[in-house]
Amino acid sequence: MKLIWTLDVPVEPVWTALMQCAADYACVCEGISRPCAAAVRLCDDAAIRELNAAHRGIDRSTDVLSFPLMDYAPGQTAGTCGNALAEIYDDEVNACMLGDLVISTGHVTAQAEEYGHSVQREAAYLLVHGLCHLFGYDHIDPEDQRRMRAMEEKILGGIGITRDGDGTVSDETLRALARSARERSYSPYSRYAVGAALLCADGRVFQGCNVENASYGATMCAERTAVFKAVSEGEAEFTAIAIAAQGSAPWPCGLCRQVLNEFAPDIRVLITWEGGDDEAPLSALLPHGFGPKDLL
Numbered sequence: 001m002k003l004i005w006t007l008d009v010p011v012e013p014v015w016t017a018l019m020q021c022a023a024d025y026a027c028v029c030e031g032i033s034r035p036c037a038a039a040v041r042l043c044d045d046a047a048i049r050e051l052n053a054a055h056r057g058i059d060r061s062t063d064v065l066s067f068p069l070m071d072y073a074p075g076q077t078a079g080t081c082g083n084a085l086a087e088i089y090d091d092e093v094n095a096c097m098l099g100d101l102v103i104s105t106g107h108v109t110a111q112a113e114e115y116g117h118s119v120q121r122e123a124a125y126l127l128v129h130g131l132c133h134l135f136g137y138d139h140i141d142p143e144d145q146r147r148m149r150a151m152e153e154k155i156l157g158g159i160g161i162t163r164d165g166d167g168t169v170s171d172e173t174l175r176a177l178a179r180s181a182r183e184r185s186y187s188p189y190s191r192y193a194v195g196a197a198l199l200c201a202d203g204r205v206f207q208g209c210n211v212e213n214a215s216y217g218a219t220m221c222a223e224r225t226a227v228f229k230a231v232s233e234g235e236a237e238f239t240a241i242a243i244a245a246q247g248s249a250p251w252p253c254g255l256c257r258q259v260l261n262e263f264a265p266d267i268r269v270l271i272t273w274e275g276g277d278d279e280a281p282l283s284a285l286l287p288h289g290f291g292p293k294d295l296l
């Protein structure tokens with residue numbers, strides 16, 4: 001899912017990374033087959049209060065506001081409305097523009113403290129709540145509320161986020177996140193688009209895609225993009241990586257095997273493509289690997 005950001009308030013990159021991950025998995029859970037986009041603005045309490053007053057006549061700040069562009073038929077949501085989503089296809093973003101979300105960073109910080117979890121977790125929670133509204137869910141009557149809550153739980157649980165504690169990221173989810181990351185591949189030369197999703201020991205997921213270059217040599221693989229993103233954000237303990245492609249089985253190249261071996265010689269490598277799913281431990285893909293242990 002394409003998120004178009006407006007950051008009135010500067011935030012740590014980990015916020016937007018986790019929110020992207022949550023948005024990608026939300027589309028998977030909802031079963032949306034078309035490319036989708038949403039505009040996401042992160043602002044302060046004063047700005048969201050102004051919007052709340054202007055659009056809902058409520059003159060106080062709030063945590064999240066959703067402005068869906070799609071008018072769903074009763075009982076329908078983005079995943080069940082079939083071709084109706086084509087109505088909101090936006091040629092400029094090359095995706096179905098679901099609408100706008102506004103999130104108050106002041107509320108994110110305060111609510112994270114109240115619930116005793118990280119700010120990025122709260123930001124992802126609010127993004128998922130807002131996205132569910134853009135998908136057509138609501139919580140006006142109890143039955144609607146139950147359906148919306150169940151979808152929120154499914155999305156957040158799938159990527160290891162719950163309000164009460166840590167969930168676990170399943171192999172299926174990790175593969176789905178790799179397939180979503182693949183949509184952002186920049187591969188005009190090989191046309192071999194690859195996505196990766198790297199699971200860290202603490203449950204965080206970093207996504208990556210291959211980024212090619214006119215020089216060819218400056219190209220970076222999806223797996224190393226994910227690893228370098230994680231390491232540069234302070235994460236260096238990895239338990240699994242999923243890699244997605246089409247056309248042939250996307251086992252990692254030799255360079256990526258070497259880089260994975262540097263941090264996680266025991267990591268599980270999961271692949272997914274139209275030929276199916278497969279898995280192997282890195283130790284089987286890089287036997288007798290040379291690593292930090294050899295220099296001690």
Ligand SMILES: [Zn+2]
Nearest residue numbers: 221252253256
């Ligand atoms: Zn590689």
